[in-house]
Amino acid sequence: xxxxxxxxxxxxxxxxxxxxxxxxxxxxxxxxxxxxxxxxxxxxxxxxxxxxxxxxxxxxxxxxxxxxxxxxxxxxxxxxxxxxxxxxxxxxxxxxxxxxxxxxxxxxxxxxxxxxxxxxxxxxxxxxxxxxxxxxxxxxxxxxxxxxxxxxxxxxxxxxxxxxxxxxxxxxxxxxxxxxxxxxxxxxxxxxxxxxx
Amino acid sequence: xxxxxxxxxxxxxxxxxxxxxxxxxxxxxxxxxxxxxxxxxxxxxxxxxxxxxxxxxxxxxxxxxxxxxxxxxxxxxxxxxxxxxxxxxxxxxxxxxxxxxxxxxxxxxxxxxxxxxxxxxxxxxxxxxxxxxxxxxxxxxxxxxxxxxxxxxxxxxxxxxxxxxxxxxxxxxxxxxxxxxxxxxxxxxxxxxxxxxxxxxxxxxxxxxxxxxxxxxxxxxxxxxxxxxxxxxxxxxxxxxxxxxxxxxxxxxxxxxxxxxxxxxxxxxxxxxxxxxxxxxxxxxxxxxxxxxxxxxxxxxxxxxxxxxxxxxxxxxxxxxxxxxxxxxxxxxxxxxxxxxxxxxxxxxxxxxxxxxxxxxxxxxxxxxxxxxxxxxxxxxxxxxxxxxxxxxxxxxxxxxxxxxxxxxxxxxxxxxxxxxxxxxxxxxxxxxxxxxxxxxxxxxxxxxxxxxxxxxxxxxxxxxxxxxxxxxxxxxxxxxxxxxxxxxxxxxxxxxxxxxxxxxxxxxxxxxxxxxxxxxxxxxxxxxxxxxxxxxxxxxxxxxxxxxxxxxxxxxxxxxxxxxxxxxxxxxxxxxxxxxxxxxxxxxxxxxxxxxxxxxxxxxxxxxxxxxxxxxxxxxxxxxxxxxxxxxxxxxxxxxxxxxxxxxxxxxxxxxxxxxxxxxxxxxxxxxxxxxxxxxxxxxxxxxxxxxxxxxxxxxxxxxxxxxxxxxxxxxxxxxxxxxxxxxxxxxxxxxxxxxxxxxxxxxxxxxxxxxxxxxxxxxxxxxxxxxxxxxxxxxxxxxxxxxxxxxx
Numbered sequence: 004x005x006x007x008x009x010x011x012x013x014x015x016x017x018x019x020x021x022x023x024x025x026x027x028x029x030x031x032x033x034x035x036x037x038x039x040x041x042x043x044x045x046x047x048x049x050x051x052x053x054x055x056x057x058x059x060x061x062x063x064x065x066x067x068x069x070x071x072x073x074x075x076x077x078x079x080x081x082x083x084x085x086x087x088x089x090x091x092x093x094x095x096x097x098x099x100x101x102x103x104x105x106x107x108x109x110x111x112x113x114x115x116x117x118x119x120x121x122x123x124x125x126x127x128x129x130x131x132x133x134x135x136x137x138x139x140x141x142x143x144x145x146x147x148x149x150x151x152x153x154x155x156x157x158x159x160x161x162x163x164x165x166x167x168x169x170x171x172x173x174x175x176x177x178x179x180x181x182x183x184x185x186x187x188x189x190x191x192x193x194x195x196x197x198x199x200x
Numbered sequence: 201x202x203x204x205x206x207x208x209x210x211x212x213x214x215x216x217x218x219x220x221x222x223x224x225x226x227x228x229x230x231x232x233x234x235x236x237x238x239x240x241x242x243x244x245x246x247x248x249x250x251x252x253x254x255x256x257x258x259x260x261x262x263x264x265x266x267x268x269x270x271x272x273x274x275x276x277x278x279x280x281x282x283x284x285x286x287x288x289x290x291x292x293x294x295x296x297x298x299x300x301x302x303x304x305x306x307x308x309x310x311x312x313x314x315x316x317x318x319x320x321x322x323x324x325x326x327x328x329x330x331x332x333x334x335x336x337x338x339x340x341x342x343x344x345x346x347x348x349x350x351x352x353x354x355x356x357x358x359x360x361x362x363x364x365x366x367x368x369x370x371x372x373x374x375x376x377x378x379x380x381x382x383x384x385x386x387x388x389x390x391x392x393x394x395x396x397x398x399x400x401x402x403x404x405x406x407x408x409x410x411x412x413x414x415x416x417x418x419x420x421x422x423x424x425x426x427x428x429x430x431x432x433x434x435x436x437x438x439x440x441x442x443x444x445x446x447x448x449x450x451x452x453x454x455x456x457x458x459x460x461x462x463x464x465x466x467x468x469x470x471x472x473x474x475x476x477x478x479x480x481x482x483x484x485x486x487x488x489x490x491x492x493x494x495x496x497x498x499x500x501x502x503x504x505x506x507x508x509x510x511x512x513x514x515x516x517x518x519x520x521x522x523x524x525x526x527x528x529x530x531x532x533x534x535x536x537x538x539x540x541x542x543x544x545x546x547x548x549x550x551x552x553x554x555x556x557x558x559x560x561x562x563x564x565x566x567x568x569x570x571x572x573x574x575x576x577x578x579x580x581x582x583x584x585x586x587x588x589x590x591x592x593x594x595x596x597x598x599x600x601x602x603x604x605x606x607x608x609x610x611x612x613x614x615x616x617x618x619x620x621x622x623x624x625x626x627x628x629x630x631x632x633x634x635x636x637x638x639x640x641x642x643x644x645x646x647x648x649x650x651x652x653x654x655x656x657x658x659x660x661x662x663x664x665x666x667x668x669x670x671x672x673x674x675x676x677x678x679x680x681x682x683x684x685x686x687x688x689x690x691x692x693x694x695x696x697x698x699x700x701x702x703x704x705x706x707x708x709x710x711x712x713x714x715x716x717x718x719x720x721x722x723x724x725x726x727x728x729x730x731x732x733x734x735x736x737x738x739x740x741x742x743x744x745x746x747x748x749x750x751x752x753x754x755x756x757x758x759x760x761x762x763x764x765x766x767x768x769x770x771x772x773x774x775x776x777x778x779x780x781x782x783x784x785x786x787x788x789x790x791x792x793x794x795x796x797x798x799x800x801x802x803x804x805x806x807x808x809x810x811x812x813x814x815x816x817x818x819x820x821x822x823x824x825x826x827x828x829x830x831x832x833x834x835x836x837x838x839x840x841x842x843x844x845x846x847x848x849x850x851x852x853x854x855x856x857x858x859x860x861x862x863x864x865x866x867x868x869x870x871x872x873x874x875x876x877x878x879x880x881x882x883x884x885x886x887x888x889x890x891x892x893x894x895x896x897x898x899x900x901x902x903x904x905x906x907x908x909x910x911x912x913x914x915x916x917x918x919x920x921x922x923x924x925x926x927x928x929x930x931x932x933x934x935x936x937x938x939x940x941x942x943x944x945x946x947x948x949x950x951x952x953x954x955x956x957x958x959x960x961x962x963x964x965x966x967x968x969x970x971x972x973x974x975x976x977x978x979x980x981x982x983x984x985x986x987x988x989x990x991x992x993x994x
Contacts, residue, residue: 103432
């Protein structure tokens with residue numbers, strides 16, 4: 004019998020204690036937002052929060068999570084409105100999307116401890132999560148944006164900005180991971196007709 | 201020369217003809233567009249088969265009755281419900297390119313629908329959809345005309361019906377955001393549909409519909425979000441690996457069992473000689489191990505471990521003891537494959553392939569040239585490594601088989617399953633799901649076969665999942681390649697002749713030989729996916745290009761289509777060779793290219809697809825030179841260099857014009873290359889979904905970086921040496937360079953965007969390394985050890 008808290012609810016189930024937590028979540032509890040990628044804790048697609056910290060679940064026996072507090076992508080925020088989820092939509096991050104639950108859970112742990120990250124800190128925190136579509140430019144940008152959203156929410160209690168994508172055109176894109184904070188964005192300078200709405 | 205897409209079009213016509221013949225009544229077999237209001241929802245039916253028109257024409261029933269009676273299967277692209285919801289049926293697979301958003305935009309632009317009322321559904325495979333494939337960066341390009349015209353036809357019909365319902369003249373009406381408007385009056389599309397409408401368009405009428413001028417566009421080329429993004433941020437998107445059968449289906453066909461394949465030591469010719477599952481039996485949930493007998497030949501010497509859940513199947517497989525007699529392919533390694541490639545390119549012939557380009561014999565010109573440059577380029581095996589590993593759920597009900605998985609070529613998948621299960625045609629349906637990466641891996645449907653065989657063996661639904669190493673070993677890898685190029689310059693530094701031979705495994709020969717292209721001059725068949733890119737837009741005088749099939753590669757593995765396919769190796773060679781020629785001519789490599797892009801003769805381009813021809817490649821090159829600071833190239837810091845490369849995308853028949861400049865800094869002591877910056881300018885014509893286009897460019901360029909410097913493995917002892925992360929190292933965030941990207945503002949025909957960016961990066965980096973330290977790397981991927989060795993020799 005395995006016992007833990009999952010997205011705020013107590014769970015008890017009969018399962019082989021050696022079963023990796025990933026498969027308990029996916030097969031026994033039907034939460035498929037957490038993904039199977041490499042099976043050796045190298046890609047990050049299986050990331051959840053265990054006792055408040057990002058953890059890879061594909062190699063973690065459910066036994067090791069006994070009594071723990073587990074949060075998955077499905078339980079990250081009510082109404083799916085975590086600053087990261089909002090930023091992920093605003094920056095149109097996902098391509099195939101398969102890694103994104105893991106990316107978001109990794110970033111959520113990171114931002115909790117580092118609410119005002121530098122570009123280098125974002126890169127270092129996210130380097131362990133593989134995105135096979137290589138949507139790294141947008142992942143990086145969205146983590147920064149989420150930090151801004153979270154800080155704005157904390158100060159003004161007003162959530163959300165615009166719901167459409169970035170404020171700039173898609174006709175021009177720049178990325179500079181070494182730039183100082185705040186400059187990682189689409190350039191609005193060379194707005195073309197692609198930017199009209 | 202007939203190319204793959206021509207063959208595909210011909211195949212489509214055959215399918216359509218067969219479909220019409222089987223369903224036509226009353227002698228009317230014309231295609232048309234038909235609109236009828238059925239039980240409160242209007243169906244806009246494009247490409248109606250004969251039955252529908254016949255039913256209306258011979259008085260046996262109105263269009264709406266025909267629709268409600270289901271007496272025909274039209275090709276239906278979208279439906280409008282009485283609440284105004286527009287549901288666009290998507291036959292393409294969603295694998296990260298936001299294809300449904302782009303296709304829906306084509307419809308909505310001409311339909312003048314309200315984007316907020318748009319929904320999409322990813323359809324099951326069915327003959328009415330024609331040949332189902334998502335690849336080649338073709339989707340938007342090939343859908344542009346039919347979906348735009350379907351949208352326009354709907355708008356015309358809604359305006360006509362709306363005008364009638366409002367009692368106003370059609371000429372007084374316009375359609376905007378899902379409403380028909382006349383002066384102060386207006387009706388929503390939902391209201392018009394609820395009141396009922398019928399309208400049919402003949403093929404001639406449909407073809408005569410003129411699309412809006414670009415100045416009237418309100419959707420294409422504008423910003424907007426992708427429909428598939430929100431469910432990919434909250435865990436709700438359902439991929440093949442996530443799919444479970446609904447309880448009501450399991451109540452009829454049995455509860456799903458779970459399986460992991462047991463892979464033989466090599467791809468071909470293995471036979472199981474002994475199985476011991478005594479340890480596997482100790483895993484709770486383990487049921488049995490079965491041998492898969494596969495008449496299609498895809499699974500040779502395979503077993504499947506069956507369990508109550510995948511976790512048990514996975515762990516039980518690791519405890520299984522199996523002995524095989526190994527097939528011959530176990531002995532065929534990358535060294536042998538590349539040795540054969542070297543042999544083929546040193547004396548190319550019709551015994552092993554055909555000519556792609558033949559403008560005469562370059563040999564005499566090369567012998568008389570002032571300078572000749574000859575070089576050989578190689579590339580290693582590359583894995584697709586889709587992050588969602590291969591998987592499929594298969595079951596049979598009442599003699600019909602259902603396959604649930606993400607796939608890029610439903611028509612191939614269903615035919616493979618048909619063959620493996622020895623079924624009659626038409627007994628397999630594929631049900632589409634989100635793809636956790638495609639990149640061409642899921643153009644093959646091979647992974648559905650063992651799932652279906654296992655389900656047949658156990659008489660229950662089976663969901664089979666491959667672990668990462670299983671997936672890598674079963675991958676249809678990008679074949680390693682060898683290329684030889686030789687070109688000559690005259691005394692003025694002009695290129696007078698060029699010959700190019702490329703040898704690799706041929707994906708089309710392996711996966712779908714019926715689609716092989718006819719080579720020029722009756723010279724047999726060739727796989728355009730093994731050589732495309734070599735038929736570039738530079739004027740290099742008398743040009744000859746050979747495609748050679750490396751049959752030794754086919755003994756080791758099934759060569760696959762990997763994002764961009766042939767240009768992944770042909771441009772690696774062509775774009776470095778052009779730089780070598782520029783150096784030999786003592787000219788700036790960018791200026792040298794501008795001179796070769798004279799846009800004359802075959803390089804002048806043809807409207808509407810390649811309007812402007814090489815001139816558009818010149819344009820992106822000039823722009824990337826400005827953006828990248830090319831003029832400062834000769835005043836960079838020590839060991840820092842800039843290199844340029846161009847691409848025309850996948851095919852001359854659908855060119856996407858790409859220019860890329862890479863700036864690198866080389867560490868001479870270690871051979872490490874720091875990719876500092878990529879600057880890229882792309883002309884892809886009209887952008888159906890600009891933000892999605894930019895995402896594809898960002899991702900494809902970084903794929904290019906990954907394959908240039910981080911990926912690559914080799915085939916040895918029956919499989920790729922690298923089978924998981926650790927050994928195989930796709931790009932991570934800390935390796936992303938600075939990027940400065942731009943699309944040319946254009947209203948030309950939309951072309952492809954999923955792939956073109958991948959292929960310019962590696963040659964641009966190689967050219968930059970040469971500029972930085974004077975050493976040229978000719979083997980892909982570029983490894984520090986190779987550069988260090990080359991530097992020590994230099």
